[in-house]
Amino acid sequence: MDAPLAIVWSRHLPEGAEPSTVTVSRDSAGRWFVCMLVEEKISPLAPVEQTVGLDAGITALATLSTGEKIVNPRHERRDRRKLARAQRKLASKAKGSNNRAKARQVVARIHARIADRRRDFLHKVTTRLVRENQVIAVEDLTVGNMIKNRSLARAISDAAWRDLRGMLEYKAAWYGRTVIAVDRWFPSSKLCSVCGAMQEGMPLNVRTWQCACGASHDRDMNAASNILAAGLAES
Numbered sequence: 001m002d003a004p005l006a007i008v009w010s011r012h013l014p015e016g017a018e019p020s021t022v023t024v025s026r027d028s029a030g031r032w033f034v035c036m037l038v039e040e041k042i043s044p045l046a047p048v049e050q051t052v053g054l055d056a057g058i059t060a061l062a063t064l065s066t067g068e069k070i071v072n073p074r075h076e077r078r079d080r081r082k083l084a085r086a087q088r089k090l091a092s093k094a095k096g097s098n099n100r101a102k103a104r105q106v107v108a109r110i111h112a113r114i115a116d117r118r119r120d121f122l123h124k125v126t127t128r129l130v131r132e133n134q135v136i137a138v139e140d141l142t143v144g145n146m147i148k149n150r151s152l153a154r155a156i157s158d159a160a161w162r163d164l165r166g167m168l169e170y171k172a173a174w175y176g177r178t179v180i181a182v183d184r185w186f187p188s189s190k191l192c193s194v195c196g197a198m199q200e201g202m203p204l205n206v207r208t209w210q211c212a213c214g215a216s217h218d219r220d221m222n223a224a225s226n227i228l229a230a231g232l233a234e235s
């Protein structure tokens with residue numbers, strides 16, 4: 001007789017919910033998923049005064065207009081090193097061998113763990129942002145940005161940013177909040193968020209700068225403040 005499988009619930013089923021569809025699937029890491037579709041009534045949250053702007057980055061996934069930096073969790077770098085090691089091991093195994101199949105499983109499991117943890121992290125961040133803020137202004141990054149810079153770090157942060165945006169948008173819709181995308185040509189980095197003066201240039205290596213008006217800026221926080229102002233002006 002087969003032993004029952006260990007089950008991990010990703011979240012509790014809502015009280016009294018009857019699943020209308022149940023889907024069973026298996027990922028490349030060999031894990032089984034049972035997905036239940038239920039209808040749930042979500043009530044909007046009470047309105048709040050606070051608003052926030054988000055500037056997308058690489059070292060920090062996002063910088064908020066409040067100055068807070070949302071950095072990728074520390075375990076991600078460790079997991080990526082493990083993944084690289086497992087991939088090297090896989091490449092060294094003879095094709096068609098049992099060891100190769102095992103090594104492939106290890107790679108798939110690490111991939112799956114990275115994806116799970118990242119999703120989990122993004123869910124926590126977006127839920128908090130939506131709870132705390134009535135309006136969230138974000139940069140409207142498009143595919144064009146990604147093609148300009150093909151580094152791995154850039155690709156990873158762009159993927160995370162897309163996921164973050166998507167989650168923000170549907171959660172905002174659930175809870176009665178607003179997400180505003182600000183035009184990507186808007187010069188958010190070059191504008192002083194205090195006096196509105198436009199700087200001539202703002203090379204990427206400049207992380208902090210001082211405006212002629214006397215204001216000193218963290219590059220990303222200043223950009224986030226400008227994104228918020230532009231977003232609020234649009235709405």
Ligand SMILES: [Zn+2]
Binds near residue numbers: 192195
């Ligand atoms: Zn200024």
